[in-house]
Amino acid sequence: MLQLNYIRENTADVLKRLAIKNFKDAETIISSVLQLDVKRRAIQQSTDAVKAEANIIAKQIGMLMKEGKKEEAENLKLKTGQLKQSEKEFDEELATIEKEIHDILVQVPNTPHLSVPAGKTPEDNITILEHGTIPTLYEGNTPHWDLTTKYNLIDFELGVKIAGAGFPVYKGKGARLQRALINFFLDRATAQGYLEVQPPIVVNEESGYGTGQLPDKEGQMYFIGEDKLYLIPTAEVPITNLYRDVIVKEIDLPIKNCGYTPCFRREAGSYGKDVRGLNRLHQFDKVEIVQIAPPEKSYQILEEMRDYVAGLLKELELPFRILKLCGGDMSFGSALTYDLEVYSAAQSRWLEVSSVSNFETFQTNRLKCRYKDGTGKTQLAHSLNGSALALPRIVAALLENNQSPKGIVIPKVLVPYCGFEIID
RNA sequence: GGAGAAAUGGCAGAGUGGUCGAUUGCGGCAGUCUUGAAAACUGUUGUACCGUAAGGUACCUGGGGUUCGAAUCCCUAUUUCUCCGCCA
Structure with a gap:
């Protein structure tokens, strides 16, 4: 399986090499992977942000409980419901897109060495x-x-x-x-x-x-x-x-x-x-x-x-x-x-x-x-x-x-x- | 196949709900000392992803669940160990 980072940073080279292998629709497939990758990174950023917030609140609740401030802790708990929901949604979205990327990548053959002769048979x-x-x-x-x-x-x-x-x-x-x-x-x-x-x-x-x-x-x-x-x-x-x-x-x-x-x-x-x-x-x-x-x-x-x-x-x-x-x-x-x-x-x-x-x-x-x-x-x-x-x-x-x-x-x-x- | 126990970082081994990515030891790396080495001492030491960076997120066998919060509780799968059975 090719590395996504490599494809991202050497797109032209990858396409050139895949052509040697007569890989059909290389451009379409590679560009769709790259698009999905952009999307994936955006989703991960959102996911991470939500999780970071939830982690902070959880820690605050922990502190409050220690200090015996139960009421304040309970109030904070109320805030977490929404976060949990979007955390779940983002997680699912991320998993879906990662699977999509993976499923495409496993179908892409290795990039041949540039010295490999073109040819079909x-x-x-x-x-x-x-x-x-x-x-x-x-x-x-x-x-x-x-x-x-x-x-x-x-x-x-x-x-x-x-x-x-x-x-x-x-x-x-x-x-x-x-x-x-x-x-x-x-x-x-x-x-x-x-x-x-x-x-x-x-x-x-x-x-x-x-x-x-x-x-x-x-x-x-x-x-x-x-x-x-x-x-x-x-x-x-x-x-x-x-x-x-x-x-x-x-x-x-x-x-x-x-x-x-x-x-x-x-x-x-x-x-x-x-x-x-x-x-x-x-x-x-x-x-x-x-x-x-x-x-x-x-x-x-x-x-x-x-x-x-x-x-x-x-x-x-x-x-x-x-x-x-x-x-x-x-x-x-x-x-x-x-x-x-x-x-x-x-x-x-x-x-x-x-x-x-x-x-x-x-x-x-x-x-x-x-x-x-x-x-x-x-x-x-x-x-x-x-x-x-x-x-x-x-x-x-x-x-x-x-x-x-x-x-x-x-x-x-x-x-x-x-x-x-x-x-x- | 039956019964029981267990699975934590390179290894050994703590940790049973809240600053735990995780005490400590060994190993590794860097340094001090030394002519050099050893010993001793000091520091450092996982992986992946996101981010220009600061930093963030995830991972304590895999998967699912409970909870504001899980290495820690529950379910499940797998693997390992012990005993019994079978057997090259």
């Missing part, structure tokens, strides 16, 4: 780096969904029986590969200075709100109605919410956390080749990295995070590219996002395996995640996160790219984690 994203060579596969290569069956790594049908489509059962070397990747990712992240955390994989409503999944995207999360808990769509939610209602010392920034969790997504509305095999699942595993950063360093940190993830892909020897997302393809809360995509050779397509974003104060404003700066002033920190990495598509690319007539070759870096060099 993924075609408008900018490729900033391509790395590795796309492998030439041998005659008779197959997509991963055939390989997983051939080598008995994943049983999709069994998952359907147990839970439903999109809940695969990993078996044998398939299961071991999962575990290997998780450990590899966590080891690399901790070596990079990220503190590993193991958060709950369900969150309450407040947490969903804090990182922006609620109120908008609740249809994308599994909900346990009896206990009012949401299954997390990403570890970003519980980990970032660790810092909800927290004021940290500047010296403790940046805070770097990583964590492995399963992720659950309802993926309502997905279909076709996008959901085939491992391409899109309802449950998948991911290691997430999260940073709480001082504003002046957040963009440098974003690049570090992006490059760190790229480093993982290099170690895994996967061909990949990095995209800088255009305004139209960025998520609601992000100010700048890099997507990392690996090339899945048998499918002949790029698969998104990581999304690294700077949210600036968009999340921390909701979270009330702040720090004291050098001058002792309290201000909002920036929050950033990225996948490092999501497993299924990595597995898909590994299987497809590394297939050979003899079997699937495990990248060197994973061999110690897997305990085998080839899947055959």
Whole structure:
């Protein structure tokens, strides 16, 4: 959520940036918020004035009672009736207008960084780096969904029986590969200075709100109605919410956390080749990295995070590219996002395996995640996160790219984690 | 799940209707002393909103109520602790 004060003081800038995100009716919405804000401040002044008067009278009555001047006290009490009435009215008016403002603000997306390219569709994203060579596969290569069956790594049908489509059962070397990747990712992240955390994989409503999944995207999360808990769509939610209602010392920034969790997504509305095999699942595993950063360093940190993830892909020897997302393809809360995509050779397509974003104060404003700066002033920190990495598509690319007539070759870096060099 | 107790500032812990935004201790910050540090001493130390400012308003787990006035009384929700039950 954008800060009202910021909108008020930088209206032109906000509008300019919202245009990059193709946010419709930005001018109308922003100006209505600003009008409501003027009204709100006027009402608050009236409210405060009435309350101040009432407080004074209450104190006077207290004094009179102490001095035993009951009659005078009774007279003063008579005066308070009118005040109480208008106090109540003002309070209600204020609450109403604050809710109105809030309801509008939650619908306004984050303002993109000025370097974000304009554009509406993924075609408008900018490729900033391509790395590795796309492998030439041998005659008779197959997509991963055939390989997983051939080598008995994943049983999709069994998952359907147990839970439903999109809940695969990993078996044998398939299961071991999962575990290997998780450990590899966590080891690399901790070596990079990220503190590993193991958060709950369900969150309450407040947490969903804090990182922006609620109120908008609740249809994308599994909900346990009896206990009012949401299954997390990403570890970003519980980990970032660790810092909800927290004021940290500047010296403790940046805070770097990583964590492995399963992720659950309802993926309502997905279909076709996008959901085939491992391409899109309802449950998948991911290691997430999260940073709480001082504003002046957040963009440098974003690049570090992006490059760190790229480093993982290099170690895994996967061909990949990095995209800088255009305004139209960025998520609601992000100010700048890099997507990392690996090339899945048998499918002949790029698969998104990581999304690294700077949210600036968009999340921390909701979270009330702040720090004291050098001058002792309290201000909002920036929050950033990225996948490092999501497993299924990595597995898909590994299987497809590394297939050979003899079997699937495990990248060197994973061999110690897997305990085998080839899947055959 | 049953019975009981509790929830106060970064922490500990006072405060049961009227100058209480809240005693005190610890911690933090600044200073004095010291070659430096420690100790001791002195001062300072919550958040948000409104206001150019002076200042004002709100917040003692959340919500509602009683009252001229609520940290304090009542209702309610949540959470925590103790005991019992169940259980990885």
